[in-house]
Amino acid sequence: MQKLILFYHTLLLLIVTFPAHAEINQQREIEFIETPNILFERLSARTQFPLSFNNRTEFEAVADSLKYRPDELQADLEILARLFLETALKADDKINNARLLTQQLESLAETPMQEAIILLLEGRIRGLEDQQYKQSIILFKEALNKINNLNDTQSLNLQFILHQNLSSLHTLVKQDTQALYHYKRYREIAYRLRNDYFIALSETAIGIYYTGRNQLAKALQHHSEAYRISNRLDYPVIQAQTQFQLSRAYRDLGQWDEALKNANEAAISYQKLGRDASQSKAMTVIAMIYANQEQWNKAIDYYLNAQQLDEKHNRRISQGLNFHNIGEAYLHLSNYPSAMNYLQMANDIFREKGVMHYLVYNELLFAQALSEQSLWKETITHGVAALIIADSKQLPDAQKEALEYLANAYREERNYPAALEMMDRLVQMQQSTEEDPVEETLSSNLTEEKLKFEINIYQHKLSGYIKNSKDQQMAIIILLAAIFILSFAWLYSLKRLNSFKQQKTLLATQVLQEPQTQLKGYQGLLHCMSDENSPKTIALVNVKLLADLDNEFGLTESKIITENLINQFESQLSCKVYLIKPGEFAFCFTNSLAPEQTLIQISEVLSHQALTINSNVPNYSELHNLELDCIMGHINLPLLANPDLRLTTELQFETVQYALAAAKSIDIGHTYVSIRTLNFAPAAIFFKPLYLNLTHALQRGIIRAETNRTISDIKWPKN
Template structure:
């Protein structure tokens, strides 16, 4: 049981340590990726500035903030580091850094914290006073203080120290220690097994060899940085990789690719609001145009970079851009503009005491003055350039300065001085061993270029393959979608056609009388609706007793045949459209006027000679009772006023009213209704039968019949 508890405790400690390690590494990545956001967050969480004069007061502040004193110390250290970063925007960050360093000295107790304070002091002097010698000394002192500390926190601190030391030695123009610290920087990154840190280290080594004009090695490290950077999801790393790829393409004079990567990097840095890197990317674009001898475009981008540096207060960056602008104006033969730009750069470098930039600036200053035939001024600046080059043991710069001096002395007529300078040039040249570049190095560069070009081609081929596969997949998907759409469309059209046919069939069935399947009541109403009631026409309802029960006496099939034959013959005889209302009752529509008497006579004559060929049903002429005929007759329009509209249904019901009265008689009877000219429209409204009966009594409508219709015979 005790072993199990011990094992569980060990697992918990390991998991906790692993989680803490990830948090520390993530903090360092956040420091580099989003420094401004981290800065604002730390200012809020620590409620900076804090006021305390001893450790006890500090502990009380930590307690009020809800954190341990050690956690608060680490947050203040991180805040101090951020105040010394160029890509953090704050008007008071220099003063804040001084305050934080002073306060941290009060509360720092561990060797690691004290080492960090030492480093911060050196970094502050380097940024504020450009005192790189003092900064290097402080950084090395910080390294010594944590030499025996193997914790992750100390390892990450060493990682940052070697990064900064390499940059300090670079600015101090000491390439050997610069490379030493870069290699140590890279070793720690691989020791941490963190792809983000590995990509950073590979990028820095690529930059080192790029500055050393060793493109083969530079290309090797940049390629590795780009490869590792593509494995991680940190856009800042990718942006830096793009920026350095732009530089590589620029050095290889592959201008289009260089511009593409430089513009991409600029866009990325602008998105992250990293002003210093934005200025650097804009400067690279300008240098690409300078490499293409497109000096006006180069000046435009140098000026854009200059604006960013001015906004950031980066005076060194302003000086470098002024130097580059002066070179561009020199190539455009714009002497006054070149002189103004180089003078601005010189004043900045002198004020900041950055002699490693000033030595090159004095040389360009001299060249511009010579171009303007300002010989005395050229001698003055050439001497300054020679002194600086001698101090820094820069042989090429010494030769350039001596060349300018020799030319200037000859132009002012001081031949003795010119001869003396020539002797120095000869002596310096003799001391230089003319070492030709090793063929293996040349072949190595060629091989690296070929490998790089091959890698680019393979990447493009892979991209094209991916794009082709995507296009094929998209084509297949579109084709499948089109087939599905066509199928759905065909099914929809087929269903629509079926629905249309069904609707058409339904409309036809809707108009038919169910038993005989001939035009019925609804067809009759439709005919009355379509009629031009302003024209004279006649409508009549006809009832023949012999056919009243034909559907049951003869069966539906036989009855339908007899009724169809009957209607066909009668419609031809009467020149009318005939509709089956129900068994034995029919509606007749005439396009002309026909009086009820003539209509009855014609039907009687037809019925008298018509025989039903069914032994069950007597013939029309066999039994008088079965031969009775009733007609309800109306002339249309019912009202003379064309502005008054009466519905088809009211016309039909009026005819029903007439035939209802006729059917009260024992002999063949017709009843015809006709309205007088002064009849109001209100008589043709509900209840219709009551209104018509009252109109009859009042004499508003006229009734004609072959029988005497008693008052009680009228329907109510």
């Protein structure tokens, strides 16, 4: 009976302590992220690191002296080794201490879990020290294989960490498919562990992945979920991290105010937490927000702030990225010396650290900067360097950009065989690559993503409202209806907007045309006269024999004749010609021409004109052989000498109409009448009734008339 009681007591103890032990491990992982420096100080003091042992026997003796159980001391040393490899930890000689601990722990490793941790540490060391990312991936996968079949909580915790590292590294080396697999496994394990902190971490990570793929709707879904979960946790680091990622989501949507608000708050939180590396990233996001708005000087200020933080802690690769961004900003400001200086500093760091995936894009930006300065030999040098890296890393976008710079530079250097080779490679790549479908306009893309974002927010709000409601089914129906209505309204609005734009363009064209023939007409003339490069001479010409052209030959044939005549006028006289009505044309000359010179030029074109003859239409030959006399009204602009006095284009046109009416009163051969004002002429002479005021002004000598006929024969119109 006593043995049975002892058995049940032991079993109960195991049931109680197993979940407690699991919670302790998860809590330590949270401390690892939230307060790594405090955790480091506590473990360093308790373990009295560094320790001296070469085998398990010596290790157990050390553990006993420290009043540790051997497995507990081994677990603490594993955490300590991982802490040495964290960027947030502030300690000296971190890599060497991590390597020492890894070697000591390797001598103790016996179980698959312990061996997997050694592989994790080795992979982290190689990735941080030499940027051997592919080798790190191999080590992490080997570690994962050792514990994949284990389903206890401790193994799941380690799998969670390994999938996190693998997803980040695959993203870094542009292996998107494998990255997505590990991101999903990372998230799946977080939900299996039922730990809100881990879930928020995984939702943020997968949101970052989708942001990098420009799948903004999916990214926002995960970021908003992470932000919602983190707000109910009492952990400032995860709250700052999710807010920082939310600011990036707002930035990608073009919602600058929200993006700046969240990025600034995240930067302040990171500063309070002493997370300089994260604060630097927040500063960089703020800089990018200003850069997206083309506020380049503000962007440079924030890039420099980030640079100071990275330089303070000797984060060389981050410094290189900041130099690259600053160089790009100066390039947009056309400050080529500064741009080249910062790009060279970035190049030096990327080459020193061997980070080819950053170096290729810096070389491309270098090539762009040199190309804009027409430094073709240097463009070729950096273009070739970028192409070599892009080929080795299989980066199609970088390959295409490098080939474009090289083709252009070789062509400018007259190295046509090399240019042709680059163009051939570019064409082959474009033919072999299936292009993604492109949206009709950038604004429609942005509107769609914002709509999806708003729908996502509404879904979360509605979910909160109906948690304790018995009408949950009705709420879901309402939500689906709202989504359908919003989507339909957006599509309908987009279609209507495109229709209105097309209609506006058509009407804007038609309003400038003469109604019957659809040739350039009266409104087109007024538009020409109001243009910045307004004409200096306006002539209104009436060809009497063409006045009834539309009635005698029909609208279709008369339009052909008139259009042909206008084309001849414009090509031979270098002017713009407008049809006012059948037989009446307005001429706009950019030069100031005397009336007699204007009439001679126009009459010469008329005398040598070759109207398009349709042999099937009667009487065309007669029209072709007739001498076409023209009557012309003429003015030179401006009509008033005082530049502060401006007349409307309608009044200027009526003035030349007045001159034509006067010329038509003589109606003998080629006749012109030109109107000009004297220097002291007041603007009042151009008030309504215009014709009466102009006639009185002629009689008083305020304006002058010039004609090739006898002035006394003119009958001046008086309205």
